[in-house]
Amino acid sequence: MTKNAFPIRTKSRRLMTIAAIAAIGSSALPVLPAQAACYDWPLREYRGEFAYDGDTIYVAVPGLPGEIANMSVRVRGVDTPGIRGSCESEKQLAQQARDYARQRLKSAKAVEFCEPEWGRYGGRVVATVRIDGSPLDLELINNGLARPYDGKTKRQPWCQG
Structure with missing residues (x-):
């Protein structure tokens, strides 16, 4: 087991990341012909x-x-749901979603990150994720662990009231 320090989120770090990806361009992120660009990071x-x-x-x-x-x-x-949710039911569902994703990733033979792009918050990358060919977003939704979200509309609260 390796220990990596969680990335420090500073403005300069985000700018360095953007500059590095732009400089590396297609050499680090090859485009597949006639398909979505997917990477096995x-x-x-x-x-x-x-x-x-x-x-x-x-x-x-x-x-x-x-x-x-x-x-x-x-x-x-x-x-x-958020791990640090607003109510106990949100926290419990968040733990179930987290555990599901962790188990799928640990047992995966192949994980693909498709059509990556910069997200709006925190300098994260947003990508379609496939685990052994199956879309993780649909698995989470079909198992009642997530809701569809397009990144543009306001998220619905997980807690009632």
Whole structure:
């Protein structure tokens, strides 16, 4: 088990990351012909796990300098409950979503990150995630662990009242 420090989120770090990806361009992120661009970035362990919650995965992007290669990828298309939720039922569902994602990632033979792009918050990358060919967003939704989310509309609260 390797221990990696959680990436420090500073403005300069985000700018360095953007500049590095722009400089590396297609050499680090090849485009597949006639398909969505998908990458098999290595998962990275943080505190012994590959995911913070149901929709945030830790990766190490090859070809980037060490201080910016370790980043988080948000699963496109879903909103999972917050680990630090507003009520007990949200926290419990968040733990179930997190545990589901962690188990799927640990047992995966292949994890693909497709059509990655910069997210609006926290300098994270947003991507469609496929585990052994199956879309993680649909798995989470079909198991009642997430809601569809397009990234543009206001998220619905997980707690009643």
